[in-house]
Amino acid sequence: MTDLERRQDRAPVPSGWDYAPAPEARDIVTLQERYGVFIGGELVDPRSGEHFETLDPSTEEPLAEVAQAGAEDVDLAVRAARDAFENGWSDLSPAERAKYLFRIARILQERSREFAVLESLNGGKPIKESRDVDLPLSAAHFFYYAGWADKLEYAFPNRKPRPVGVAGQIIPWNFPLLMLAWKVAPALAAGNTVVLKPAETTPLTALLFADVLRQAELPAGVVNIVTGDGRTGAEIVKHDDVDKIAFTGSTEVGKAIQRELAGTGKKLTLELGGKAANIIFDDAALDQAVEGIVNGIYFNQGHVCCAGSRLLVQESIYEPVIEKLKQRLKTLRLGDPLDKNTDIGAINSKQQLEKIQELVASGEEEGAEIYQPPCRLPERGYWFVPTVFTNVAQSYRVAQEEIFGPVLSVLTFRTPDEAVEKANNTPYGLSAGVWTEKGSRILSIAQRLKAGVIWANTYNRFDPSSPFGGYKESGFGREGGLHGLEPYLEFDDSKGRSQ
Numbered sequence: 001m002t003d004l005e006r007r008q009d010r011a012p013v014p015s016g017w018d019y020a021p022a023p024e025a026r027d028i029v030t031l032q033e034r035y036g037v038f039i040g041g042e043l044v045d046p047r048s049g050e051h052f053e054t055l056d057p058s059t060e061e062p063l064a065e066v067a068q069a070g071a072e073d074v075d076l077a078v079r080a081a082r083d084a085f086e087n088g089w090s091d092l093s094p095a096e097r098a099k100y101l102f103r104i105a106r107i108l109q110e111r112s113r114e115f116a117v118l119e120s121l122n123g124g125k126p127i128k129e130s131r132d133v134d135l136p137l138s139a140a141h142f143f144y145y146a147g148w149a150d151k152l153e154y155a156f157p158n159r160k161p162r163p164v165g166v167a168g169q170i171i172p173w174n175f176p177l178l179m180l181a182w183k184v185a186p187a188l189a190a191g192n193t194v195v196l197k198p199a200e201t202t203p204l205t206a207l208l209f210a211d212v213l214r215q216a217e218l219p220a221g222v223v224n225i226v227t228g229d230g231r232t233g234a235e236i237v238k239h240d241d242v243d244k245i246a247f248t249g250s251t252e253v254g255k256a257i258q259r260e261l262a263g264t265g266k267k268l269t270l271e272l273g274g275k276a277a278n279i280i281f282d283d284a285a286l287d288q289a290v291e292g293i294v295n296g297i298y299f300n301q302g303h304v305c306c307a308g309s310r311l312l313v314q315e316s317i318y319e320p321v322i323e324k325l326k327q328r329l330k331t332l333r334l335g336d337p338l339d340k341n342t343d344i345g346a347i348n349s350k351q352q353l354e355k356i357q358e359l360v361a362s363g364e365e366e367g368a369e370i371y372q373p374p375c376r377l378p379e380r381g382y383w384f385v386p387t388v389f390t391n392v393a394q395s396y397r398v399a400q401e402e403i404f405g406p407v408l409s410v411l412t413f414r415t416p417d418e419a420v421e422k423a424n425n426t427p428y429g430l431s432a433g434v435w436t437e438k439g440s441r442i443l444s445i446a447q448r449l450k451a452g453v454i455w456a457n458t459y460n461r462f463d464p465s466s467p468f469g470g471y472k473e474s475g476f477g478r479e480g481g482l483h484g485l486e487p488y489l490e491f492d493d494s495k496g497r498s499q
């Protein structure tokens with residue numbers, strides 16, 4: 001047997017082969033011991049006098065103390081925003097507003113490594129994701145909306161667009177800086193001012209962003225940042241002088257906000273949860289589809305509202321897909337979020353880990369079959385092994401509820417009609433994926449799926465020019481694209497008043 005022949009039945013990579021550690025240096029980040037709230041262009045001590053610790057979820061080590069802003073702090077932030085709105089920002093020439101947005105975008109690019117390291121430290125996501133996804137997309141959102149700032153008359157012809165006023169923005173912990181960018185960029189481009197509250201577990205990149213605003217010389221009070229938990233968020237929602245609320249988070253809190261705002265005339269957009277179907281037809285390119293399945297549910301530890309958490313596989317290809325998927329899961333590297341080779345980082349918080357554990361236990365109790373690749377978890381920190389459930393019935397909680405973790409539930413179908421019916425059998429309607437070689441099938445299935453975003457032969461792709469948002473319990477209103485400006489504008493006609 002020649003050497004070449006002998007090699008053919010060997011794996012291309014020896015089985016014991018592993019990556020050497022490749023940690024990103026964290027000394028690019030300088031943290032303060034304690035942070036105040038960013039109001040009127042200054043980081044000031046909170047009137048509440050309260051602070052709480054923010055952690056590195058991969059080690060449980062405290063990183064810094066941040067303010068638990070109270071009603072008085074929120075009031076000061078709203079006053080600063082109102083003052084900035086009335087005394088300069090809303091009257092500024094649109095091209096001048098754009099200049100600030102371009103500056104912010106460029107500074108984010110220049111400081112992207114610092115932001116990426118901090119995002120991974122405070123949130124647990126792998127550095128390759130914060131470096132290659134969160135940061136480039138955050139900058140892209142500011143660039144994109146900078147471009148619209150002086151073209152609103154053309155974007156909305158004959159409708160006389162004007163800013164709404166003070167926007168209260170409440171964001172979650174899964175994409176802390178990116179969600180900030182999704183909210184702040186269109187609000188400023190449209191001439192509004194902002195009071196933003198980051199999530200309680202991930203406040204640090206928002207506080208570093210305050211430094212970017214100072215560097216960009218954004219006028220004081222145009223963006224104010226108050227940290228704290230849900231109580232701080234609730235103060236923003238009920239403040240009389242806030243004109244618009246933009247919220248991304250749980251359906252439960254979204255519904256509470258909607259009830260609170262009913263009848264007040266305040267504008268509202270809600271980006272809530274999801275339980276997306278990722279549908280694989282038997283003519284799909286299977287290896288690519290498996291990559292799409294992995295990206296769909298294990299990207300960002302599955303802390304993704306549009307995650308492809310329900311896999312719908314056509315029955316005839318069920319076995320090869322599951323086999324390939326299991327093989328692929330064995331190659332995922334879980335560990336230090338700052339290591340450049342890490343695929344799966346830490347779960348964002350103890351609370352979220354407990355929620356995932358509880359739902360996974362329910363899946364096993366209800367009779368689903370669990371698969372987890374061999375994987376050693378670090379001793380400290382919050383971790384969860386990438387998990388696949390097969391033999392899942394539609395009624396199981398793991399097929400119904402948003403897990404928001406690295407857990408995939410697999411269901412099967414025989415016909416396109418059955419795929420559509422199962423995919424739509426959810427109270428959510430945020431996203432979906434379709435995998436098939438047939439273009440006509442992509443179009444026909446996409447038209448019948450009740451989801452705001454549908455990917456074909458790919459998954460979890462984002463672009464600032466593409467609107468994002470849901471149906472049903474996934475919320476209403478769109479972020480991104482031209483549509484993403486509408487909620488931040490008033491018009492002379494009646495169109496667009498509903499949001």
Ligand code: NAI
Nearest residue numbers: 171172198199229230233234249250253272273305402404
């Ligand atoms: P959450 O909805 O409680 O938190 C999101 C944001 O809302 C945070 O900034 C929080 O401080 C704020 N908030 C909480 N209560 C509030 C209130 N009453 N008024 C105003 N603001 C309030 O979400 P949580 O508890 O962090 O996660 C629970 C579940 O929600 C997750 O397991 C996941 O299923 C879902 N979720 C969905 C997200 C999405 O992107 N659609 C993001 C985060 C969570």
Ligand code: MG
Nearest residue numbers: 230249250253
């Ligand atoms: Mg909550």
